[in-house]
Amino acid sequence: MEKKAILLVRVSSLEQDYQAQIYDLKKYGASLGYTDFHVVQTKETAFADLTHKVGTNDMFKYIEDNPQFNTVLTTEISRLARRQSILHQIKEHCVNRNIQIIIKDMDFKLFDNDGKVNQQSEMIFALFGMFAESEVKQKLERFTRKRKELMQLGVSISGKLLFGYDRFKLENDKNTLIVNEEQATIVRTIFNWYLNGLNNIKNPSIKAISIECIKRGYHPYTHSKRNVNKLLKEEAYTGDKTTNNKRKNPKFGLVSNEPEYLVSSTKIKYPVIIERMIFDKVQIKLKSNITQGDKETKHITILSKLLSCPSCGRKMQGNYRKSTTGNKNSYRCTSRGDSVSCASVGKSLSMNLIDSAVWSLIKTDLSALSAKINEINPDEYIVEIENQLSNLNQREKQIQNEIDENLAILSSVGRLKSIGVLQLIEDTSKKIEKLESDLNKIQQEKSKLESNKLMIFEKQSDIESVIKDNIEMIEGSKELLKKYINTFVSWITILEHNVKYTILDVNIRDYTYLNHPELAKHVPDNFPVSKGSSYIFLDKTVTRQIKGVYYE
Numbered sequence: 001m002e003k004k005a006i007l008l009v010r011v012s013s014l015e016q017d018y019q020a021q022i023y024d025l026k027k028y029g030a031s032l033g034y035t036d037f038h039v040v041q042t043k044e045t046a047f048a049d050l051t052h053k054v055g056t057n058d059m060f061k062y063i064e065d066n067p068q069f070n071t072v073l074t075t076e077i078s079r080l081a082r083r084q085s086i087l088h089q090i091k092e093h094c095v096n097r098n099i100q101i102i103i104k105d106m107d108f109k110l111f112d113n114d115g116k117v118n119q120q121s122e123m124i125f126a127l128f129g130m131f132a133e134s135e136v137k138q139k140l141e142r143f144t145r146k147r148k149e150l151m152q153l154g155v156s157i158s159g160k161l162l163f164g165y166d167r168f169k170l171e172n173d174k175n176t177l178i179v180n181e182e183q184a185t186i187v188r189t190i191f192n193w194y195l196n197g198l199n200n201i202k203n204p205s206i207k208a209i210s211i212e213c214i215k216r217g218y219h220p221y222t223h224s225k226r227n228v229n230k231l232l233k234e235e236a237y238t239g240d241k242t243t244n245n246k247r248k249n250p251k252f253g254l255v256s257n258e259p260e261y262l263v264s265s266t267k268i269k270y271p272v273i274i275e276r277m278i279f280d281k282v283q284i285k286l287k288s289n290i291t292q293g294d295k296e297t298k299h300i301t302i303l304s305k306l307l308s309c310p311s312c313g314r315k316m317q318g319n320y321r322k323s324t325t326g327n328k329n330s331y332r333c334t335s336r337g338d339s340v341s342c343a344s345v346g347k348s349l350s351m352n353l354i355d356s357a358v359w360s361l362i363k364t365d366l367s368a369l370s371a372k373i374n375e376i377n378p379d380e381y382i383v384e385i386e387n388q389l390s391n392l393n394q395r396e397k398q399i400q401n402e403i404d405e406n407l408a409i410l411s412s413v414g415r416l417k418s419i420g421v422l423q424l425i426e427d428t429s430k431k432i433e434k435l436e437s438d439l440n441k442i443q444q445e446k447s448k449l450e451s452n453k454l455m456i457f458e459k460q461s462d463i464e465s466v467i468k469d470n471i472e473m474i475e476g477s478k479e480l481l482k483k484y485i486n487t488f489v490s491w492i493t494i495l496e497h498n499v500k501y502t503i504l505d506v507n508i509r510d511y512t513y514l515n516h517p518e519l520a521k522h523v524p525d526n527f528p529v530s531k532g533s534s535y536i537f538l539d540k541t542v543t544r545q546i547k548g549v550y551y552e
Helices: 019-032 054-065 084-096 119-152 181-196 206-216 225-232 278-291 351-364 366-374 378-413 419-459 463-469 471-475 478-486 517-522
Strands: 003-010 034-042 071-074 099-103 167-169 175-179 240-248 261-269 318-319 332-333 490-499 501-508 532-537 546-551
Touching: 003 019, 003 054, 019 034, 019 071, 034 054, 034 071, 034 167, 084 099, 084 119, 181 206, 181 225, 181 278, 206 378, 206 419, 332 351, 351 478, 351 490, 351 501, 351 532, 378 419, 478 490
Parallel strands: 003 034, 003 071, 071 099
Antiparallel strands: 167 175, 240 261, 318 332, 490 501, 501 532, 532 546
16 A cells, blocks of 8 residues: 655745755655655744644645545654644644654654554653754854844944944954944034034034034935934944844744744944043933024024023023014023023013114124124135035935935826825825925025125125125124124123113123213213223113213
8 A cells, every 4th residue: 555645844944945855855754665745845933823834734734635644754843843832732633633743853753553652752752842942942042142242342243334333344254343434533523513512603403513514515324413313312432332122023923922022132332433421411411402402493593692681690582472563572581481480580671672782883893893704714714615515516416316206206106096105105295395395404505605605705805895885784684693793792791671771781802992981971870880891771761772882
């Protein structure tokens, strides 16, 4: 009578070849007298529950339809399963249906020659099942432990390459990280800007830093606010980083009680780019700047960071309001949001009045203003502006190309109506909207630079006369006004503010305005004028124009 058998072949991945196993099993089966074979191939994980073992269930179904194939040949016990509970289920299924299991490498048979399962077979099956499960767990634990040890030494660091580093292959074919000096310089520069200031801005925003990176032609990675923010928070630059990773569990849904995600903690060593002290200071500033940093808004507050509250000494901020009668913009103390506010809360100063008074003082002495502007070498500044414009133009083209590519996607799928296509259209439209917003910011920055370039060209011939000719343009730009005022003014303190008078103590750098004792007649009788100090007196009894300025 012809003997028939099923060859159960399982491999760990789709790329592996079944043919070697099939050849060995056929040769082994022939030695046992089997002549007709049916091959069942399984690719699912050996840890899967029986209900998810497609190959095994297909085998059982084939045996049910072809009862003459009542013997299963396999190379090793792990080809059936690697979990003892699943192996027990398979064994019970075969015992109840008189299906013989023969395992080649163990020379094991489930049924003896009398067709019975003896105690020795039970024990051997259970014992080797335990070994199969334990073997994989030990391998996984050894691999995980060794990988953590290597990463702590700065070797075999996997994952996406961090900005500032390059991968370098060692003699033992393992990878390590080395500093990319060009990128590392950019990292240090960004940390320095954020900590110490950028272009006379003490607390530059993330947006301002990313725009500056574009203007200077830095690596495209730094052109994104998201990446700059991520860079400033990256602890790896200090030399050590502990990761808490969460990855999808491949056994989820296949094995009972398996979690959807696997969480692991690993300490990784990196080459140092940023000192720990600097990194910690930046983290503190990042947290404090949530409320105290310079904000990028549609309003430019000319005297922000200069004007101090007369009651508590804190800096005053702009309060922008609109009403039916026009704008009601004013300065007010930043303590109004505190649980305990200062005495000045509820009082405010007219923004137009104070801004105009300070600017009127500065533009009175055009020679001093010209001298200050002359401190900047126009030729060098022009070269810098040209470089910045070139980098902005390059970024503008990149963004426009991305917009065109996304518009092409919309054009190609516009007539289709499937759910997947509609989602693609929505996602693409959002990308275009964000890209257009980025493009608008780049174009605004280019416009500012072009204006500055034009002014510098004109100033090269006659700075003093050009300031007079362009005073209207300067006064029409709050950004330019803020720049000029901040060049001269160190701080402003409000000494008196009531219905009749507003008196400002102004600290001015490098100013040559002459003493005018005759203006002292406008000083209120009860106000003590100190020699060596500078004041602006605003008499509001008749008009809000400046009535007197006294300087020592």
